[in-house]
Amino acid sequence: MSTDPPFRADIVGSFLRPPALKAAREQHAHGVIDDEALQVAEDTAITELVQKESDAGLRLATDGEFRRSWWHFDFFGGLDGVDIVELDHGIQFQGVQTKPRGVEINGPIGFSRNHPFLGHFRTLKDLLERTTGATPKFTIPSPTVLDFRLEPGHIDSQTYSGRDAIVDDLVTAYRNAIAAFYDAGARYLQFDDTAWAYLCSDVELEKARDRGIQTDGIAERYASLLNRILDGKPDDLVVTTHVCRGNFRSTWISSGGYEPVAEQLLGVVDYDGYFLEYDSDRAGGFEPLRFLPQGEKTVVLGLITTKSGELENIEATKKRIDEASAFAPLEQLALSPQCGFASTEEGNVLTEDEQWAKIREVVAIADDVWR
Template sequence: MINSGELHLKPPFRAEHIGSLLRPPKLVQKRKQFEDKNCTLEELQTSEDEAVAHIVKLQQDVGMKTITDGEMRRATFFEGIFDTLEGMTVLPHRSITSFKQYVPHIGLMYAAGIKEAETIFCNGKIKRAKSFRVNDFKFLKSLVPDEDSKFIKITICSPTWYHQRHGSDLTYDLSVYNNDDEYFDDLGIAYRAEIKELYDLGCRHIQIDDPTFCYFCSDSMISGMEKAGVCHEKLLDTYIRAINACTQDRPEDLTISIHMCRGNFTGGIYFCEGSYDRIATKLFNFLDVDVYYLEYDTERAGDFTPLKHLPANKIVVLGLVTTKNKKLETLEVLHARVNEAVDAMTQGSPIRSRETALNQLCISTQCGFASVWQANPMTEHEEKAKLRVLVEAAQKIWNGN
């Protein structure tokens, strides 16, 4: 059942960032050594511990209230979930023909002439044998005052990630799961167990990172699916159901947010474009989350019109500050963009005042600074400037300072 309680996300959460941050140079060097098999996992983990402590202080110094570990322990944003589950097998060299060409980033792999790629295949019943992010939360919690542990945000990859790559026919062994509902039901059980353990330890904000929903905004993917005989509306419904299987029955004081991404590979490469119009009504009304992080840093996302469909009990975080280049946004532009969003929201249903609409908005970076460890093309100094402008803009817009 969709959560219908009061808004969970309150000031000082008006300025947010997605989660991943630039790895400090020492960690980048150590990660390169590890990837080249020139250092041990233990040595890498020591550097990760130091990097997490550094990045926590960075967030505190710029005035960010929400704290993440910057995903310092991950090579990619989706690492450490599917590869930890029983029933999942890593395939280092799966043929590209098992990947769906209509998916935007997969299409680029085909165009580049890639013949095989690493992926994960489900060949057994899915079980959560160990935690995904619990140890990350425990370490992060040890770095902040007890009263601030409720401000920690943990980010996890969407359950739909590998399914979109391979579709309903090649994601799982059909002798293990007969259909998508069975597959996602067991994934939901695993995710709910993780969410419960995190909550019991004091976590109060979990963000699901989902690159799949924005792909449904892409005309090229929709036409590609139609040519392949795949119903995009049915698959969208399936993915909404998959998320809801993970978030159902959560505690009232646990905020679940979702970040929808258009791609953020090495150097800030993106994979798709298109307005949220095609998916907004379903996502805002049927997806069981409290908060939506939406990319709005370029015209690729369209205008704010889809926000008129936002229900009264949910929040949208406008991703107005880009992480793909070093150009610094101004306070004036950010304020004007928020006003545009407010205008759009007052034109929809439910009918709401400008004050109410503004209360349902926050601002953030459009994506992480480093969804992969190689990161986007900017320095830590430039990253800090981006975070500071978010804090300053939020203070001006919501507090009049």
């Protein structure tokens, strides 16, 4: 089994919020408890979570994103020059829509060392050093998501002349974020990214054009943006990405195989690893893995779905790993759930017991395949 991240048995990041934490967040939202009381509830829940992660056999641990409402907006809202605002619509999933929130650029984009996520990471790292000794993994949204989700008219014209004008400041902000997390002790970061999956969908590309995005050559532009951010990162810092097809209340957004973006994403972008969703036919086949550079990088196969509580067939999952190894070496593959269990605080439609059974299954399969 791998002793370095990405691990042979890995996870994307988020977990179902326990009932006590959900209640505390609700009470905080209505002014019943203060910030300090909410933090106590979060700390308690995260302490219990990391022990469960260890008990399940994981070599890493996340904080479950328990301090967030959204996988992306909480981070974006903490950047300088970025606000989370109410829109007249949410993000449309299959049969359900999120709360009507969006990103607005109201000043120069920047990352300050008082960003709350730095404190969240330090707390996780300190907790793990005192308890399980697991490697802390921390997730933040990719900068491509901020660009892809920008609505028309949501960039302050006195600050930036348009969408292309934000790129340099966005690069600097993320380079500063990487440096700050590294200085805080982070050695395993993940950029969560829906944009690359949407580039595989003609439907989502059309929606992007309606938002004023120039989609011709967008994969090349995103690869350049990310490589500018990753250029010069410390050698002992692992930065991966999770390519998400939409994960809200067990529903989804994007369909389409990885072929349209695989050459740029796997072959050009300087990530150390890729968490790719492969839990349904909507992801297509494993052929795009042929673009993975030989002897470099890891693809973590998301073969275990978080959208239902039903366990996968172990032998069938092993067979799919074997099928993937026809296009990328087995030593460059790993296994995880296809996504988190709660990309937003609402969570997917399964129980906590089912969630942990999924994690134990990932560990057991990975141990058998790679031991």
